[in-house]
Amino acid sequence: MSTHRLSGLVAATYTPFNDDGSLALSKVGPMVEHLIEAGNQGLYVCGSTGEGVSLTTAERCEVAEAYVQAAAGRVPVFVQVGHNSVEEAKHLAAHAQQIGADAVSATCPSYFKANDEKTLLKTIKSIASAAPSLPFYYYHIPVLTGSSINIVSFMQAAGDAIPNLFGLKYTDTKLHEFQQCLEIGGGRYDVVWGTDEMMLGALATGAKAGIGSTYNVIAPTYLKMLEAFNAHRMEEARALQMEAIGLIRILGRYPFHSAMKELLNLLGHDMGTCRLPQRGLTSDETEELRGMLQSVGCLGTLAINSTRDRS
Incomplete structure (x- = not known):
């Protein structure tokens, strides 16, 4: 499993569609070239930006594979596999490992919520275990998932429960909480900022990398x-x-x-x-x-x- 920490910009990629709503995968290659030429140092696929939750599992597999192939090892590709069905999330994670993705990431389920830390740990451990050779990044975005679990407490406990937990995609606005996550275990985790309009504040707090939508254009x-x-x-x-x-x-x-x-x-x-x-x-x-x-x-x-x- 790679232990390389992120730095710089990781573009949260968009999923291309034809006018009839079907996937337009031929547009992935040119978009990847644009993103790399613009200076992005990684790609985050099928997240909120990529409408992962609006795709079928089969479509998510196709999109992930298209981005991995287009990147061709030049920059790391992260595949977001969060799903309301834990079994579907596990399938997506296993597929990401199979196609040569560099890391897996996942939100927590958002319909039936894990209302306590123990249940969330069990849920995320199950998803991460489906891709054991890949670094796993938990995707914290409470404004969309509705999760009320304390992220600092969760990350403190998760390291011993999830062997391949490597980092956190932190998409919230609480810089003090972000700093606490950075300092867990003496800087144990690769904690990546996810709110574009507050990137400078995150840098001052200790961020080394960001994952964002607007990196696609600026x-x-x-x-x-x-x-x-x-x-x-x-x-x-x-x-x-x-x-x-x-x-x-x-x-x-x-x-x-x-x-x-x-x-x-x-x-x-x-x-x-x-x-x-x-x-x-x-x-x-x-x-x-x-x-x-x-x-x-x-x-x-x-x-x-x-x-x-x-x-």
């Missing part, structure tokens, strides 16, 4: 921010974080991932629209979005292409 902005932070140019780092916040605030006026897919389309990377229950943007919303994006400084060097109508 990775160079974040890389400049990392460089400025490491060189103690804090005013510059804050300005770059504000550029990212400006973009995120614009996208947040709409269904976020649908707006991100429209932005990718405007930039020449047509990934289709989101599946229900996420709605796509109307043609009027897309034109409005395009106009607002052109006023954002971090997009000033990117060519915005003409959009196609969607409703």
